[in-house]
Structures are given as structure tokens and as C-alpha cells.
Amino acid sequence: MHKIEKNNLSVNQLVKEILERDIFLSVSLKKGYANLSAVTRTLMPLVESRLGKKLNQEALMSALKRNRDFSTNFEPGxxxxxxxxxxxxxxxxxxxxxxxxxxxxxxxxxxxxxxxxxxxxxxxxxxxxxxxxxxxxxxxxxxxxxxxxxxxxxxxxxxxxxxxxxxxxxxxxxxxxxxxxxxxxxxxxxxxxxxxxxxxxxxxxxxxxxxxxxxxxxxxxxxx
Structure with a gap:
């Protein structure tokens, strides 16, 4: 997957990219180990910096909810x-x-x-x-x-x-x-x-x- 250029980023794309890179975060969200509000607050500065604009907290939380079912799935072998x-x-x-x-x-x-x-x-x-x-x-x-x-x-x-x-x-x-x-x-x-x-x-x-x-x-x- 190519790195996404800043001017082409959407909140959903950026959140998906973050979860693809961080296996433990994606699994923690999927299984409910991580507090969604706390993750939203933690990621907000990074996401706003990548987007180059201020972001509504609810928008980021919604993107996390949509993508939290992403996880790395492999065959048992x-x-x-x-x-x-x-x-x-x-x-x-x-x-x-x-x-x-x-x-x-x-x-x-x-x-x-x-x-x-x-x-x-x-x-x-x-x-x-x-x-x-x-x-x-x-x-x-x-x-x-x-x-x-x-x-x-x-x-x-x-x-x-x-x-x-x-x-x-x-x-x-x-x-x-x-x-x-x-x-x-x-x-x-x-x-x-x-x-x-x-x-x-x-x-x-x-x-x-x-x-x-x-x-x-x-x-x-x-x-x-």
C-alpha cells in the first residue's frame, strides 16, 4: 500500500492506515480492550496534523468505530x-x-x-x-x-x-x-x-x- 498523500487524506482513510500499521491497537479496539474515547483523544493530535486541519472528535470516533473490525487475520499455520x-x-x-x-x-x-x-x-x-x-x-x-x-x-x-x-x-x-x-x-x-x-x-x-x-x-x- 502506498503512503497516502496529505491532500488526498480523509479521516476514514487515515484511521484505516493507522490501524493497519498498529496490530495491537486494532485488536484492542476490536475486542474492547481499549477505551474508544481515550484512543480518540490520544490520536486526535496526530490525525489533525496529518489532515492539516482541526477535526471534530465525534468524526474521529466514528471513523474508529467503522474500522475497528479490521484486524490481521492469518491461517493458523x-x-x-x-x-x-x-x-x-x-x-x-x-x-x-x-x-x-x-x-x-x-x-x-x-x-x-x-x-x-x-x-x-x-x-x-x-x-x-x-x-x-x-x-x-x-x-x-x-x-x-x-x-x-x-x-x-x-x-x-x-x-x-x-x-x-x-x-x-x-x-x-x-x-x-x-x-x-x-x-x-x-x-x-x-x-x-x-x-x-x-x-x-x-x-x-x-x-x-x-x-x-x-x-x-x-x-x-x-x-x-
Whole structure:
């Protein structure tokens, strides 16, 4: 879901966006755990700031009532896998793309660093994407640069480790990507290997992306 531009916002759209981003708030409203009036007062400054105008409290409360039935619903199998998953975030990474013909040349240059540090590689039909720490990239031989066809600094890697049951759980990765889309996060690169999922986002989006997936995991653990 794309971020909604300020001049196109309605109260209903904005409330729906807030509830999509905050799993715990949406569930609390749906199940009656949260006081509707208190939530309205808390959200009022944020909503007015996003709308760029004063808002009637009753209008915001009505929008919350209309949207409080929204909640994140997953198949039990997906929720169970999420509950057993963990996530790690690494910022300050570099993503480079090279033709497959030069893979060995890069691996030879990085062999010592691969053992000690964080690096990921995804091999396609014609090109290979390598994601590594900026400090490793900065000490690579300069002559390797001529073979790099794309170079992006300041990216972050979310490493999601799941139980083996993820292999037999359709829709698991879709649930992750949908959650990021709801948060307005653009995925730069993604790959998976057995029980590992690697998702690359911009450094500037790293905090929100991590919180979105971490909350999803926490939500699954308490609602399994």
C-alpha cells in the first residue's frame, strides 16, 4: 500500500492506515480492550496534523468505530510459524550486482571476510546480487568496481529465521510482504534459503520495517 498523500487524506482513510500499521491497537479496539474515547483523544493530535486541519472528535470516533473490525487475520499455520520465528536487523550494508561470470573473482577477494562478517548472495540466471557490510566493501580491491553494474549503499537487511515447518506453510512470506506494504515500506531485494528469509530495505526505512515485522511476530505469539 502506498503512503497516502496529505491532500488526498480523509479521516476514514487515515484511521484505516493507522490501524493497519498498529496490530495491537486494532485488536484492542476490536475486542474492547481499549477505551474508544481515550484512543480518540490520544490520536486526535496526530490525525489533525496529518489532515492539516482541526477535526471534530465525534468524526474521529466514528471513523474508529467503522474500522475497528479490521484486524490481521492469518491461517493458523502461518500464525504458528510466525510465533516461532525470530528477526535480526543489520544496517549499514551495500548491495552490489555483478554478472555471473565474475562471481569467483569477488568470492576470492572476500573469502576471509565472509567467514567473520555478514554477507548474503543471491544468484540469478545472468546476474548475482551480493549484500555485504560497507566496511567490507570499502576494502575490496578497486579493480573489482569495473564489473559492478549496480551499487546501492545505505541499505539494511532483515534476516527472518523460521522453524522447518515454514517449508510446508503456504502464504508465510506473503504475510511478511503484505505487512511491509501496509507500512509503506519498499522492498529493495528479497531472497530465501530453506528456513531463512532475507529482506533488504533502505536504511531510512529499517526501523519501521523492523518494528512492523517484530510486532507481527509478537502478535502471533500472544494470539496463537
Amino acid at each position: 502461518i500464525k504458528k510459524v510466525l510465533a516461532q520465528s525470530s528477526i535480526k536487523l543489520t544496517t549499514g550494508m551495500v548491495k552490489i550486482v555483478i554478472p555471473n561470470a565474475y562471481i569467483q573473482e569477488f568470492l576470492d577477494a572476500m573469502s576471509d571476510e565472509f567467514v567473520k562478517d555478514t554477507a548474503y548472495m543471491s544468484i540469478g540466471m545472468q546476474h548475482t546480487t551480493i549484500i555485504l557490510e560497507e566496511r567490507i566493501y570499502d576494502v575490496l580491491p578497486r579493480n573489482l568496481n569495473r564489473n559492478i553494474i549496480d551499487n546501492r549503499r545505505s541499505v539494511a537487511v532483515m534476516h527472518i529465521l523460521s522453524p522447518e515447518s515454514v517449508i510446508e506453510t503456504p502464504g508465510f512470506l506473503v504475510s511478511i510482504y503484505e505487512r511491509l506494504a501496509m507500512a509503506g515500506i519498499n522492498v529493495e531485494e528479497t531472497t530465501n534459503s530453506y528456513t531463512d528469509a532475507i529482506i533488504v530495505v533502505k536504511d531510512q526505512d529499517a526501523g519501521e520495517a523492523f518494528t512492523s515485522i517484530s510486532d507481527l511476530i509478537k502478535f502471533s505469539r500472544i494470539n496463537i
